[in-house]
Amino acid sequence: MTDLTIQEAAGRLAAGDIRSVDLTRQCLERIAARDKELNAFIAVRGDRALADAEDADREMAAGRYRGSLHGIPVSLKDLIDVEGMPTTAASRVRAHHVASEDSPIAAALKRAGAVIIGKCNLHEFAFGTTSEDSAYGPVRNPYDASRSPGGSSGGSGAAVAAGMCLGSVGTDTGGSIRIPAAACGIVGLKPGKGELSCAGVVPLSWTLDNVGPMTRSVTDAWLMYRVMRNSSGATREPSARRVPERRESSDTLEPRTVRGLRLAVLGGYFAELLENGVRDRFEQATETLRAAGAELTHIQLPHAHLVPASYVHLVLGEAAAYHASTLDTAFDRYTRAVALRLSMGRYILAEDYVRAHRGSAALRAHVDEALTRCEALVLPTLPITPPRIGATTVDFGSRTEPLRNAMLRLTQPFNLTGHPAISLPCGGAVPPGDTKPLPVGFQIVGRRGGTIELLRVAKAIEEIL
Amino acid sequence: MTLQEWLRVAHADAQRRGxxxxxxxxxxxxxxxAALREAEFEREDDDAGGVTTSGDPHD
Known part of the structure; x- marks a missing residue:
């Protein structure tokens, strides 16, 4: 049962074919069997999750069905507050923190009847792409435990891929939902900027942070997204009778038709540095879409080469502002690599921070313009296959890049611009020097304000790929 | 502040902080x-042009 999608499990729960308590118990058993190796969880709510699942079963048996997440075991990145639980951010800096109330996201999931099974490991303070630098030890990729699951929501990616829960909530400041989704072979959605509440979430960058779902299918991402989109009403009383979502009566996300779908493949900066196997797999995917009737064009965006410079000035400056006092008083409680990167932000000048905002605005205008000519932009999510734990650089042949820069390269542009973006699994590629294929991600970028439409496009592409 | 001045001050401060x-x-x-300062976003239409499109992936 732990390999079911949310949609499949919801159908069986609603029909009374399975019980939430059994599904939840199986997820807990999977965690017990695999998490010593993968280290995906920082906290597991075993007894409490089973009690919540029993409550869900009782409600459903009494005819009080809350919707598609009712009785579904899910997890949250341990950056997001759940009442009564620590929010560690994978850091010793927050060792004694306990959340006094639910974040709006956790509250929305609870109102929808989801069973929160635990809190997932991450790169410390979400400030990294590998999920290695964590006070709770590195997270490992379920496909190859010698490799990273990506990050910073690496525990969420590993947990969903390994069947420890049916969906998870991650955060994405430069790609931290989409990167682990690609590395773990699952779906990861970064909604448009500001769509989902970041209240009760430890910030990395107020300008760039997003919350979003990590799941096994596009429909599942939609099911979680539409529940979390209702999170602004976090203070409302829970009610089994309230329909938690305007269209909850319909559990079907209607896909777009691929025939005639206009997709723009991003070139230039976006195609310069790709591992050969990733490039091959992405090109196979676009050819498959073309053969199915999609209309593909190839575009280049001005200023794209300035993405990393704009990104680093925003994220470093804002992260340093949040961490300033603890850097002064508890520097040694951070992992060394994260403490040093945070310290860099204290040297950013205001004039350069403003320039970075101007760079983001210019790029946003170019992406908006590109999306007037097509329904979506497409590109790989991650330019490399999941790296080995401990790797610090990537050799692209033409040049060697720091690993962090390489991993962020294709996702961070859309944090700067605020456009919704999603990563889908699109088969595997064999890493250099290895023999076993590992997951590759296919990224789709939609119009601002068009997350639902992006999901419809993604579902159509998912069915083809 | 020029970048050279900024870097000198930053190095000295990092040293002082251990x-x-x-x-x-x-x-x-x-x-x-430096890359950010060299970009002239306010003149993007003149300097960078708009989005370029092609039907051929090798263009």
Missing amino acids: LPDLKPLLEALAQAT
Whole structure:
């Protein structure tokens, strides 16, 4: 049962074919069997999750069905507050923190009847792409435990891929939902900027942070997204009778038709540095879409080469502002690599921070313009296959890049611009020097304000790929 | 403040804080800052042109 999608499990729960308590118990058993190796969880709510699942079963048996997440075991990145639980951010800096109330996201999931099974490991303070630098030890990729699951929501990616829960909530400041989704072979959605509440979430960058779902299918991402989109009403009383979502009566996300779908493949900066196997797999995917009737064009965006410079000035400056006092008083409680990167932000000048905002605005205008000519932009999510734990650089042949820069390269542009973006699994590629294929991600970028439409496009592409 | 002045001050401050391993990170940051300062976003239409489209992936 732990390999079911949310949609499949919801159908069986609603029909009374399975019980939430059994599904939840199986997820807990999977965690017990695999998490010593993968280290995906920082906290597991075993007894409490089973009690919540029993409550869900009782409600459903009494005819009080809350919707598609009712009785579904899910997890949250341990950056997001759940009442009564620590929010560690994978850091010793927050060792004694306990959340006094639910974040709006956790509250929305609870109102929808989801069973929160635990809190997932991450790169410390979400400030990294590998999920290695964590006070709770590195997270490992379920496909190859010698490799990273990506990050910073690496525990969420590993947990969903390994069947420890049916969906998870991650955060994405430069790609931290989409990167682990690609590395773990699952779906990861970064909604448009500001769509989902970041209240009760430890910030990395107020300008760039997003919350979003990590799941096994596009429909599942939609099911979680539409529940979390209702999170602004976090203070409302829970009610089994309230329909938690305007269209909850319909559990079907209607896909777009691929025939005639206009997709723009991003070139230039976006195609310069790709591992050969990733490039091959992405090109196979676009050819498959073309053969199915999609209309593909190839575009280049001005200023794209300035993405990393704009990104680093925003994220470093804002992260340093949040961490300033603890850097002064508890520097040694951070992992060394994260403490040093945070310290860099204290040297950013205001004039350069403003320039970075101007760079983001210019790029946003170019992406908006590109999306007037097509329904979506497409590109790989991650330019490399999941790296080995401990790797610090990537050799692209033409040049060697720091690993962090390489991993962020294709996702961070859309944090700067605020456009919704999603990563889908699109088969595997064999890493250099290895023999076993590992997951590759296919990224789709939609119009601002068009997350639902992006999901419809993604579902159509998912069915083809 | 020129980038050279900024980098000199930043290096000295990192040294004072007992963080000499910040030096290579600050040098990488200086390169990013230089790229940002050289960009003229306000003249993007003149200097960078708009989005370019092609039907051929090899263009």
